[in-house]
Amino acid sequence: MSHDDTDRDFARRLTWARSGDPRxxxxxxxxxxxxxxxxxxxxxxxxxxxxANDVLVRAFRQIDQFEGGAVQFRAWVFRIARNALIDERxxxxxxxxxxxxxxxxxxxxxxxxxxSVDVEQRERVEMLLADLTDEQREVVLLRIVAGxxxxxxxxxxxxxxxxxxxxxxxxxxxxxxNFSQRAVTR
Amino acid sequence: xxxHDVPSDEMRWGRHHTDPIDxxxxxxxxxxxxxxxxxxxxxxxxxxxxxxxxxxxxALAAFTDAPLDDDGDLLVAAGRxxxxxxxxxxxxxxxxxxxxxxRHRMLSALSGFVATLTGKVVLGTAVTAASVGGLHAADVxxxxxxxxxxxxxxxQQAEPENDRxxxxxxxxxxxxxxxxxxxxxxxxxxxxxxREWTDCVGAEAAxxxxxxxxxxxxxDPRAECGDRPEPGEFGLTDVPSQAAEALEGTxxxxxxxxxxxxxxxxxxxxxxxxPPVDPGGVxxxxxxxxxxxxxxxxxxxxxxxxxxxxxNTPAGGRP
Numbered sequence: 090m091s092h093d094d095t096d097r098d099f100a101r102r103l104t105w106a107r108s109g110d111p112r113x114x115x116x117x118x119x120x121x122x123x124x125x126x127x128x129x130x131x132x133x134x135x136x137x138x139x140x141a142n143d144v145l146v147r148a149f150r151q152i153d154q155f156e157g158g159a160v161q162f163r164a165w166v167f168r169i170a171r172n173a174l175i176d177e178r179x180x181x182x183x184x185x186x187x188x189x190x191x192x193x194x195x196x197x198x199x200x201x202x203x204x205s206v207d208v209e210q211r212e213r214v215e216m217l218l219a220d221l222t223d224e225q226r227e228v229v230l231l232r233i234v235a236g237x238x239x240x241x242x243x244x245x246x247x248x249x250x251x252x253x254x255x256x257x258x259x260x261x262x263x264x265x266x267n268f269s270q271r272a273v274t275r
Numbered sequence: 276x277x278x279h280d281v282p283s284d285e286m287r288w289g290r291h292h293t294d295p296i297d298x299x300x301x302x303x304x305x306x307x308x309x310x311x312x313x314x315x316x317x318x319x320x321x322x323x324x325x326x327x328x329x330x331x332x333x334a335l336a337a338f339t340d341a342p343l344d345d346d347g348d349l350l351v352a353a354g355r356x357x358x359x360x361x362x363x364x365x366x367x368x369x370x371x372x373x374x375x376x377x378r379h380r381m382l383s384a385l386s387g388f389v390a391t392l393t394g395k396v397v398l399g400t401a402v403t404a405a406s407v408g409g410l411h412a413a414d415v416x417x418x419x420x421x422x423x424x425x426x427x428x429x430x431q432q433a434e435p436e437n438d439r440x441x442x443x444x445x446x447x448x449x450x451x452x453x454x455x456x457x458x459x460x461x462x463x464x465x466x467x468x469x470r471e472w473t474d475c476v477g478a479e480a481a482x483x484x485x486x487x488x489x490x491x492x493x494x495d496p497r498a499e500c501g502d503r504p505e506p507g508e509f510g511l512t513d514v515p516s517q518a519a520e521a522l523e524g525t526x527x528x529x530x531x532x533x534x535x536x537x538x539x540x541x542x543x544x545x546x547x548x549x550p551p552v553d554p555g556g557v558x559x560x561x562x563x564x565x566x567x568x569x570x571x572x573x574x575x576x577x578x579x580x581x582x583x584x585x586x587n588t589p590a591g592g593r594p
Contacts, residue, residue: 106338114338122329131323143334150336208319214322217315232296233319239294254294261295265311 099159106152114149121145121166128167128235132174132227140177144170147209163246167235171227171245213271225260228253396477399496403473407466415511417461459510468504475500 102120105113126143130137148155148166155165219228224246231242238258243250299313331339388394412414479499495504 111339115340118331118335118339120327123324123326125352126329127320127323127325139331139332141329142335146334146338149335210318211322214318227320230323233300234323236300238297240372257294257296261312261315266314268311268315272361 096158097160103152103155104166106149109221113161117149118145121163124235124237125166125170128230129170129174131230131234134138134174134177135181136177140173144173145178150170159177160238161244163237164241165239166244167241178193182236208267210247216271221260225256229260231263234259246251304588379497388448392480395494396480399476400473403469407469410462410506413508416466417459418466456510461511465504465511472500472503 098116099120100112102116106117107113122141122145126137126141129140134140140147143165147169155162158164194237221229227246228242230244231237232239237245239250239253242248243253246253248256295309295312296316298309299316320394335475371483389398409417410420411418476496476499482493483494483499
């Protein structure tokens, strides 16, 4: 689907949603739910399902104030998700003494992870990500798991696109090195 | 984009794409240099991206499942359902939840105030004032500052002495006559004693209170100011029973009225006086020499007001 088609579909959904038509909201959810859920799960959300629901509800409540196209909408929703994840992490920090900073430190992998996903594969990915800084990990997950572009990722994280590319480059370099070493030792 | 923005490895990774992730995600044939990046991208997406739709909770469903009529037209705008079960979850908390929070805040503020020194003094003063007011209402003591209880204060002030209507002609002038001089003096002494005791408690509490916390933990008013004055110490022996009756409210319909000025025996074996049935009123039958009975002038009768307690004579019922 071309960008024009995407923008045209998005404009239709947005018009419906603004008029209170449930079809508009339903199609917006269907359009964005998979990358959103993947991102909040990969970031280790405790209740990823509830958090993703909350993010969409927050966006829909303010949809009258939104201006822009599909790319801007996606960046806006992921920005809400990022803030919600930060809030959740703060709450967890108050509740427990130590918050796992990397996913593999959690006892059973990321909380709320889909059990259908191969556990061994998930552990392998978590081992790879554990070697990254939190900023690098966030950029990699937004780019690869959420499928956002560099510009969108910059918008979500509040950085310049050049800074996003630098973080991504360093992260990929590390990931590739660890990936190669692991391949050798296997 | 300037050349400074592009890391050198990215230039090496592909001629067509400066971004290796875009190249991999674009499903284009990747160079050999990017095979490991492609493997990383594949692993990451396989670990987290699933095809399962997000389970929608009520707040989200309020937007996506708005009610439609039989023709498929929208009944209420999505996310703005009035009376929809999910409306509370989608918007503000429901009314009962908000009232509960408000009640909790009010109770917390009230209990916090009572815990302070000022709160204790205010509460003690209020209790004392209520006690004195209750005794006044029961005609046990006479506090001049309070309105008489047999007639509304406003009417009493507005009505001149010589302006009485014919139906009120038989009303006695009860001010200063219902209580004997000795009882009046005792009541005033009791009121003064209560006031002194309250002032003492307030002053001692202020002196002992913790300035930092504004609390008076461990403060015992009896140890500092003695026991609180009781009406019995001033010869007001009929206070408790009459006060209790006054608190119980007006008699039941058809019940014989009780005269608060009547002597109530304090001896355990003494018989209570019969309720007055005489339309003339029991006050007329009281022995004038009885110490506890105030002198009522001859011809003194009821006001016709069933709450006056003295008599049950309707207005104008006596010749």
